[in-house]
Amino acid sequence: MEFQPLKPQLPHIPDDLTIGQFVFDHAHAVRPKEKPGTPWLIEDATGRSIGKEELRERTSCLAKALRYKYNVGEDDVVLLFSRNHIDYPVAIWAVHQLGAIISGANPDYAENELLYQLQATKATILIAHPDVLSVAEAASRQYGLSPERLLIFNTSTSKNQTKITSIEDVIQLGRTHALSTFQERKLKPGEGKTKLAFLSFSSGTTGRPKAVAIPHYSPIANVIQIVVHNRVHEEYCAFEDRRYRPGDVALAVLPFYHIYGLVINLHCLLFSGMSLVVVPKFNFVQMLESIVRYKISHLLIVPPMVVLLCKHPAVKNYDIRKSVRMIMSGAAPLSHELNQQLFHMLPDAHIGQAYGMTETCTASTMWSLDRKRGVSGGSGTLLPGTIARIIKPDGTLAGYDEPGELWIFSPSNALGYLNNEEATRETFVDGWVRTGDEAKIRPDGEEIMKVKGFQVAPAELEGCILEHKDVDSTCVVGVPDEYSGEVPMAFVALRVDAAKRIEGDPREADGIKASIMKHVAENKVAYKHLAGGVEFVDVVPVSPSGKLLRRVLRERARAMKQREIKAKL
Template sequence: MVFHPPKDSGVLPPIPDNIPISEFMLTDLYGRTPLGYSRDPFTCGITGKSFSALEVVDRVDHLARGLAKEFNWAPNTGTEWDKTAALFSLNTLDTLTLSWAVHQLGGVVTPANAAYSAAELKHQLLDSKAQVLFTCLPLLQTALEGAALAGFPKHRIYLLELPPPLTAGIQAPAQYKTVSQFIEQGKSLPRLERLKWTAGEGARRTAFLCYSSGTSGLPKGVMISHRNVIANVLQISAFESSWRDTIKAPGTQSNHTEISLCLLPQSHIYSLVVICHAGPFRGDQTIVLPKFDLKSYLASIQNFKISGLFLVPPIIISMLRNHNICSQYDLSSITTLFTGAAPLGMETAADFQKLYPNVLVRQGYGLTETSTVVCSTHPTDIYLGSSGCLIPGVQARIVTPEGEEITTYDTPGELVVYSPSVVLGYLRNEKADKETFENGWMRTGDEAVVRLGPKKTEHFFIVDRIKELIKVKGLQVAPAELEAHLLTHPAVADCAVIAIPDDAAGEIPKAIVVKSASASGSDEEITQSIKKHVEDHKARHKWLKGSVRFIDAVPKSPSGKILRRLLRDQEKEAKRQAGPRL
């Protein structure tokens, strides 16, 4: 049984396949809110510094000219892989300016998580074969260490600027050229030739190379085409158009626009597409915060009258736990809350609704491999706990482990989706491609059920993960990556990493370890040594916050696959027997 979007979910317009994302976003030719009527696309949530949509067009153009001269990149020569730029930075006003400038030159942008360690950055630099690296002052030291490990030249490292509070006490070395300097230089350089793509070229060329663990295994480069991003922006816009049309100011014909928040990392596909592309396309103003701090987050809502929040469940839980702090700020401007990256439980959503009854609580579901949104809660069809309905252009199936289609509601199975936003595949990884993609369909690795909502529309609930990923505050942790690292510790003979529930983070990693014959010291000493081994080499969200448990043998199938579900069940049973903590 193939599931389809609700009949009144909007009409998906033709998706252009012969243009780069930059042209789609920076001209009025493809349905966006006209540039002259758009709010400022990006505004600094700390200083209030802002650029109008028309100023962004000029900044992208000037930056592209500067990059072309510096790197000898020309729009219509070579392939996109000859012009690959890595971005390793906190959120900035110019993250998308830089991305679109690279796209205007026909290049690829590979965003790296700002929480990466030097070793993790090294992996992405080597795997993506990036030719240049843009970072920011607070991350410069990690960037230099990662670049050194990768044999990446220091003279190909450049800086994105951050507001003064984040760079206080950090001296910018003169040898690192900034994006602003590129833009100034570009103002006096000749105009660039426009990209001349034929039909289908935008569907074949990679625009973003984002890293995901997919359904299992180590992080892999996900090749996201220009058409993939364009398609998802049009899908989101079509899905919400009927609602936005109803809330236009009386007597006006212009599109409804709002002020939204960009707090989530711009390297994450949710922020990159939903907030940083779909928002400006609809004419929204996006308030950019470099990182999460509860008080600066609340202050930005109050100061900028933010109406649309794009969050992940841990931030929502933080608001509930710190309601006494939240109540000190004027949050009355908030009209909608959209959450994704990890499921938001029905109870948590209901608790938030009680405290903020005038806020529409919406949830969406998507993956890096679908260039984000697959299903979303329509503002007029809210079913708490659900990830909403399929958006225009998406089809879905629920299948059993044997591959048989499930045709009844409330019956769990793996979610398999088809969409124009399904990506090109994984970089140089045919095995992962065969496991994940088939004839345009993508196996998500997530277990889902379909239920009829209050309006008799089909809502999707993500109930479990068939895949092995752990989601810590919405960030992916691949057990295989941690297991491979743990096995380099002299006290570890064998191991498995599983997710255990955590109120604040959603999930946290826990290591199940078989001690080696050479292991010495008490269990507590070995535990601390193993945890430090991870903390010294991995990003904070990958640390073993769930601690370590020692066993005699890791349970495995005859084929050698770790039986994680059995280990998770053991943890649940141990927690049940321990009883509630007083």
């Protein structure tokens, strides 16, 4: 059967606006009235507040200068290699004014990972955070990007000591030159459904990371879905009990390059009339200090942050109950234990989970407004306009409480993968997105599912591991982890000479495992490290056609973890 939300129909979704035009100026019927004097962004380190009109001016000036100094135009790609920054959204909206496209990259990427994204997107401008400038310079040199097309964001803690042009200087250029002939890109009716806004990277369900082609219509649709689901625009109860209210203050620690931070934390909350405290890099104790300093009411976080909230000894030194009134966790499931601890810690707060992915342009489900507390193990109910299928292994449609692969149909779904027809055909089927995640839906509509946060493509890690001199073949699988939801584990078959070394001295085994893990750590971002460990096997199992039998090793890994748990009891 197909599952649909018991919700009102979605209102009109504009298909002729860029995401910036939608956030700045669109008086949509579901947009709440903004509280006068509410800043849009607050810089965490300094307390500097920036309002709507200042952001509008900075966006316009940056767009003008990017057009006339750097010739950024239609469908050019600007890659943002940066931590969260108050000018990060300014760069997004300015690039969109030019008809160009944004691609956000993880600032913790190694040089080869950034180079891969530059090549895949054919980026013409790279904007980096000063903290990661050395990696940006090295990757851009390999890519062949001219030095003047590498720009950096300014930081409040240090002056620009390099010859690299800062975004502040570019904005000032746009401010001092009239550039009267500049005209912002306007979309024709219906063009928002095909005009690309973002190339956001995802591992999908197989293969190396792929650029997900996201048109302007998709994030706009998802913002409206979330607003309607949460009745942000309605006075449905007493003001103090409403989940989202204009003038509330949210923490923006989720990275803006990631779809969760980009669409929900940034664009949806700004549309909802809230202020965002922009945090460049997560530090738990500093986060507690920020909650108290700025009276933060809304935390949009991920399970590792929830673990710290529940278990870190520093929490007792900060009275976060005074301000925190909503916590949403996404990207991986929370255990029942963690949910209960959160409920006990913040008994009056709205607390729940959501589910989404880059390919669905963020949220597909969210915990219901009918309940203050989400169901443990559940990711909420379907958002308005979203339809779900659960496909059983035999290809038939599942019913309630039957597990299978989750398929999503939503107005927010992306268009496909850039320049990858095969992967697009596998994941995007007649308007549906095959998520690759296992799920089941209860009769009350609450979804229960297994999900991952930052997606790790096994094939990408396997390619890296095969570069190691002692490895003959390998297979990477995900194993459960309380802190991260799921972490990579590698099964490795060794080359003959390495196996003989271990036969001669069994202590060699630990050294080779450590060497393999170090090789991955030196070449991949932290969440791709082999936190699940390395296990040696005589032979990596493959099918007659040569396909890795990942399921066999995944079951073996789970059995190993179960034995470890029993041994500790």
